[in-house]
Amino acid sequence: MSFDVDVELRRGDFALAVAFQASTGLTALFGPSGAGKTSVLNMIAGVLKPARGRIAVDGQVLFDSVAGVNLKPEHRKVGYIFQDARLFPHLSVRDNLLYGYKLTGAAGRYAAPDHIIEVLGIGALLERQPGSLSGGEQQRVAVGRAILTSPRLLLMDEPLASLDDARKQEILPYIEQLRDDVKIPILYVTHTRAEVDRLAAAVIGIENGRVTS
Amino acid sequence: MFELSPAEWEAVGLSLKVGLWSTLLSLPPGFFLAYVLARFQFPLKSLLSGVVYMPLVLPPVVTGLMLLMLFGTRGPAGRFLYDVFGITVAFRWTGAALAAAIMGLPLMVRAMRLSIEAVDTRLEIASRTLGAGWWRAFFTITLPLSMPGIIAGAILSFAKSFGEFGATITFVSNIPGETQTLPIAIYSFLQSPDGEGPAVRLAILSVIVSVAAIIGSEWMERRAISRIRTST
Structure with a gap:
């Protein structure tokens, strides 16, 4: 499995033009704050429209400005883990986990709830409300919620940035295990060198809206 | 001491009917307006919110007069309702419900708008x-996340409708059993000799309804806020 991205975006003074390819395994999108990393993820997820470009996963076009293709976020089968976990506060952990799972057709599912809950170690939290969880627990639930939609591509936007060091160490093994467990490309945004070294098989550097390496 | 006469019960019952219908009637447009005002930026937005909130600051008698000109038997909207649906609102309890809905709309839209604005669009x-x-x-x-504000808005609108006086008496007059709602009945009792007793009884009743509504809607608002705070 692989995906291609070639997008351009303008926002006032800021111009972004990024093109890269990535395949199964974890690819780090590495660069300083404000480099445009999150914008790239938003464009792949379909919540931000590029001014020009093309995005394709496994040969299926998600966006193509020339051909006039722009799939809605719900049709892209792209999992998105945000910096803030964004769990739904009115739903239990269980209902959060199954929110997207239930919307995924049985034929397209490869992730099973029992297995993912075990891998992430969140079995004891299922009946709790998100507001009562620690930051690390919330982020693990958010990871599970995205994986359970059986995406063909996973986007992670600085999933550890809002956590302290102890919590980071708590979550890193789960991300590693997940990376080896699901056979899909993962695009992992970070500005921390240590996370790149530990997790990534490939690195794409971004600075001022341009690919540097 | 707190025995109500049939005439007083009639006024209370009518106020309840008017309050319920006006609340139900204004829920869909109220929510729609609240959503549009909370989520969209567009030209003339302040004009729209001005029109919605106008009954809050306008003398109620002016709102009633505008309703009379629009929805009276010779008004354009009144004629349309009669020709198309066979509905007459002038001098009917339905007109009282319409007047109450217009007067309650600003309170409803305000409460709903605040709670919709509090829903984090990033969750969507x-x-x-x-x-x-x-x-x-x-x-x-x-x-679901804005539901407490929706309920609070509905409660406020109901309480306003239950006790609306100025626009109602201007638009549909004071007809016992048809348009004589609780506050209008209080006013009428005060015009007659020996009417003070019934007037005070009805006044106490309306104080109870209003206070209960305020407490209920504030409780709902607090719930909305605490729910959203625990979600970070």
Whole structure:
């Protein structure tokens, strides 16, 4: 499995033009704050429209400005883990986990709830409300919620940035295990060198809206 | 001491009927207006919110007069309702419900708008990336999270409708059993000799309803806020 991205975006003074390819395994999108990393993820997820470009996963076009293709976020089968976990506060952990799972057709599912809950170690939290969880627990639930939609591509936007060091160490093994467990490309945004070294098989550097390496 | 006469019961019953109908009537447009004002930026937005909130600051008698000119038997809207649906609102309890709905709308829209603004749109984006279409995200995320504000707005609108006086008496007059709601009955009792007793009894009743509504809606608002705070 692989995906291609070639997008351009303008926002006032800021111009972004990024093109890269990535395949199964974890690819780090590495660069300083404000480099445009999150914008790239938003464009792949379909919540931000590029001014020009093309995005394709496994040969299926998600966006193509020339051909006039722009799939809605719900049709892209792209999992998105945000910096803030964004769990739904009115739903239990269980209902959060199954929110997207239930919307995924049985034929397209490869992730099973029992297995993912075990891998992430969140079995004891299922009946709790998100507001009562620690930051690390919330982020693990958010990871599970995205994986359970059986995406063909996973986007992670600085999933550890809002956590302290102890919590980071708590979550890193789960991300590693997940990376080896699901056979899909993962695009992992970070500005921390240590996370790149530990997790990534490939690195794409971004600075001022341009690919540097 | 707190025995109500049939005439007083009639006024209370009519106020309840008017309050319920006007609240039900204003819920769909009220929510729509609140959503548009909370989520969209567009030209003339301040004009729209000005029109919605106008009954709050306008003398009620002016609102009643405008309703009379629009929805009276010779008014354009009144004629339309009669020709198309066979409905007459002038000097009927339905007109009282309409006047009450207009007067309660600003309170309803304000409460709903605040609670819709408090719903984090990033949660809706998260729901879209999980496979939900716009409508599903609306019904499973936006609507339940703003529900306390919707209920609070409905309670406030009901309380306002239950006790609306100025616009109602101007628009549909003072007809016992048809348009003589609780506050209008209080006013009428005060015009007659020995009417003070019934007037005070009805006044106490309306104080109870109003205070209960305020407490209820504040409780709902607090619940909304605490729910959203614990979600970070």
